[in-house]
Amino acid sequence: MSLEQYIINDIKPLSLKNKISDLKLLFKELTYSHIPIEDNTVYLGCVSETDAHCFEGSKLVSEVRYAIEGFFVRTSTNWLDVLEAFAKHDSNIMPVLNENNTYLGYYELNDIINLFNETPFFSEAGNILIIEKGIHDYSFSEISQIVESNDGKLLGAFISKMDNDLVQVTLKVGHGGLNDIMHTFRRYSYNIISGHEQDSYLENLKDRSEYLNKYLNI
Numbered sequence: 001m002s003l004e005q006y007i008i009n010d011i012k013p014l015s016l017k018n019k020i021s022d023l024k025l026l027f028k029e030l031t032y033s034h035i036p037i038e039d040n041t042v043y044l045g046c047v048s049e050t051d052a053h054c055f056e057g058s059k060l061v062s063e064v065r066y067a068i069e070g071f072f073v074r075t076s077t078n079w080l081d082v083l084e085a086f087a088k089h090d091s092n093i094m095p096v097l098n099e100n101n102t103y104l105g106y107y108e109l110n111d112i113i114n115l116f117n118e119t120p121f122f123s124e125a126g127n128i129l130i131i132e133k134g135i136h137d138y139s140f141s142e143i144s145q146i147v148e149s150n151d152g153k154l155l156g157a158f159i160s161k162m163d164n165d166l167v168q169v170t171l172k173v174g175h176g177g178l179n180d181i182m183h184t185f186r187r188y189s190y191n192i193i194s195g196h197e198q199d200s201y202l203e204n205l206k207d208r209s210e211y212l213n214k215y216l217n218i
Helices: 020-029 061-067 079-088 109-117 140-149 178-187 200-216
Strands: 034-039 042-048 093-097 103-108 127-134 153-163 166-174 191-195
Touching (some): 034 093, 034 103, 042 093, 079 093, 079 109, 093 109, 127 178, 140 166, 178 191
Antiparallel strands (some): 034 042, 093 103, 153 166
């Protein structure tokens, strides 16, 4: 998936010769968390809005050069890594450089998130299932086999949590049959953390528990 069509270049990076007051004015006019900084057309990094408001407006950007954060992505960076860069640097703007380190513009966080929302994981109809197993015991090949052996369609899967020796995997499963899939996962010693289709296994346990309580109360 090419992201170059999403590069925006309507903001010219400020230079080290600009005043902090110029940064503050730009932040006031825009909704971005960071503003790119260049030195003679060479990209240096970004200054955050939080840092800019901590400095006196009369100072030059060059005087607070230590506050410049040197993050960026390249045109060849895939969209998942771009999304990770946004999260890592807590930014809603991501500068883009080409292979020659030339500043081309930036990506906006909302555009990249919208791309994520258009993937089958979110756009296709299906059920969300969260499973858990030991970190050394699970495998994605086994997970795929379990889903597909029950006539399910695996639309996506990712590790959503790692805690000590346990891993939670979030699945998007299409074409129904979630109950059979959950039963099979249990046979393979997976714990079911969450399933968005009615889980007949748990319903049966609940019914038996209620029956037992009624029997004991006779």
